[in-house]
Amino acid sequence: MKYALLCTLAIMASSLFAASEPIKNTVDEQSLKAFSSTAYPKQVTEIIPNKVYHVMGYAHSNASFIIGDTSVILIDTLDSESRAMTLKKIIAEHTNKPVKTIIYTHGHPDHRGGAGVFMDTAPEIIAAAPLKPVLGKMNALKEVFDLRSIRQHGYQLSDEEALSQGIGIREGITTKQGDKQVFVAPTTVLTERKVVREIDGVTFELSGVLGETDDHLLIWLPTYKVLFSGDNYYGCWPNISPIRGGQYRDISAWIDTLEKMLSYNAKYVLPGHTRPLMGESNVKEVLTNYHDAIEFVFNETLKSINQGLSIDQVAEVVKLPEKWAKLPYLGEYYGTVEWTVRGIFTGYMGWFDENPTKLHPLPAKEHAKKTLALMGGKKAVIVAIQDALKKRDAQWAIELADIILAIESNHKAVKQYKAQGLIILAQKETSANGRHYYFAYAKELLAD
Structure with a gap:
């Protein structure tokens, strides 16, 4: 029963994905499929x-x-x-x-x-x-x-x-x-x-x-x-x-x-x-590019941290230049550049991102209650979640869902909406690890 529901949500998510206008240069599960069929x-x-x-x-x-x-x-x-x-x-x-x-x-x-x-x-x-x-x-x-x-x-x-x-x-x-x-x-x-x-x-x-x-x-x-x-x-x-x-x-x-x-x-x-x-020449070329790409991300991350940027800001600004990103052996099919940047930040700086607001933040449930009130209540947020899913804005949909789930963790409909959003994100994910995590968590939401 739970698996059938997951399949239904996947079909719904696929329909939303297919119904929207195509995005140029979009990379998604198709590139992961292609990589998986040729890389080993x-x-x-x-x-x-x-x-x-x-x-x-x-x-x-x-x-x-x-x-x-x-x-x-x-x-x-x-x-x-x-x-x-x-x-x-x-x-x-x-x-x-x-x-x-x-x-x-x-x-x-x-x-x-x-x-x-x-x-x-x-x-x-x-x-x-x-x-x-x-x-x-x-x-x-x-x-x-x-x-x-x-x-x-x-x-x-x-x-x-x-x-x-x-x-x-x-x-x-x-x-x-x-x-x-x-x-x-x-x-x-x-x-x-x-x-x-x-x-x-x-x-x-x-x-x-x-x-x-x-x-x-x-x-x-x-x-x-x-x-x-x-x-x-x-x-x-x-x-x-x-x-x-x-x-x-x-x-x-x-x-x-x-x-x-x-x-x-x-x-x-x-x-x-x-x-x-x-x-020998191929080995040198590949390993040099591999080394240089990782070193670039590492150095740019440290530079951005030193400029006082938050972890989210650093993850947003540090990107792999096209000369490396286009190489087939540097595709983000396992790890990703963004996760690398976030790992470097926490590895060097710990949990605090310099913003004093984060020193003693409101408890998650209290923050969600106040946010929900400002947004017009639970019904208004659910409508916004539904609208976001229709527009394939899945990340926004699951972030809105988290506000309600922080207060009411067993809200069945919202859990299903979040699962649907996670499936949409899974279909757009090139990293196998990220894809798995989205799908696995969606299954867990539906099994509760």
Whole structure:
């Protein structure tokens, strides 16, 4: 019943969307669909003949494997048990040597969720220790982080609603096939910033760096000029400030990491998501643009903050120049520039935006009551919400709805209006994470 209502609201929202005049240069879910259909096709790429392979499109994340003298060195293990079993079969198609070493590029679950499949050969599992300590008692927030992660990644959405997870197909645990994650803890945890190891005839340079996580490894094969980047590069705007929350991701350090990646003069870059970069000139061009775009947003944000602008003002004025925004590998299909700006602001300045009005604001309910009275009461605001939805002014509609819901949180009609507005916004969203959050929250409103 609730799903049928959501579908009805989606149809209504689509009708409103289609009935309005077309807007030039509008980007919406169609661009996300196009990106999702081309950015990570199912393929195994032989990077170095009979030696280095990149596996993409078989899971939300990528994996790579290197054939050593007597064994296989595996870089990440895909996101779930059944998908790792497919990876195991792929490896067997290229060699009968056993997997004796696994290296995690970082600790995100989608990169190590299939590790248990490879335990029959008792591999050494190598990972990096975090370069920054985790905030104390972070586990006390597990429930809210889990909830927000479910929304961000669209775990409870249908395939049609979710489309993808932005930088890869949906995780195996969302496919309703009983898939599961089989994590295995590392047996070797590197605490040095740089370690050079010979593993079964292959020289590895392992460097601990900061980026999307605080426990990332850059994995460099100097003999073959192959760099495994983990999630420090993938082919769209990165998730620099995830909407699910979490510790501040040090963007200045991430920029430093991209500079380090450029310093290798790699011929191949194999990312943890999306397509590999092939060719030294292409690698240099892409990584340079990626670095420069992020550095521009970072510097412009700091400059705007220093001018005394509020967080909303900074988010409004800092935009990615067209020369970078038009590049296919900097599209906002996962993270967004606006969320990056907001993350930088709060990371450096905290919650206070310099406006003394915000030092002791009215309680939300009291503020809503006073606002509602000035606007002519509940009926007038509901009419305004309905009018905003007809005009496809969905952001205004949900902001008006929030005024009523701050006073009357279970107002059924207003919750449905807000859900309809969220669906309209989802249809206009290029970020998979943003799309998922809109749809997931709409479902929650209708389920209450």
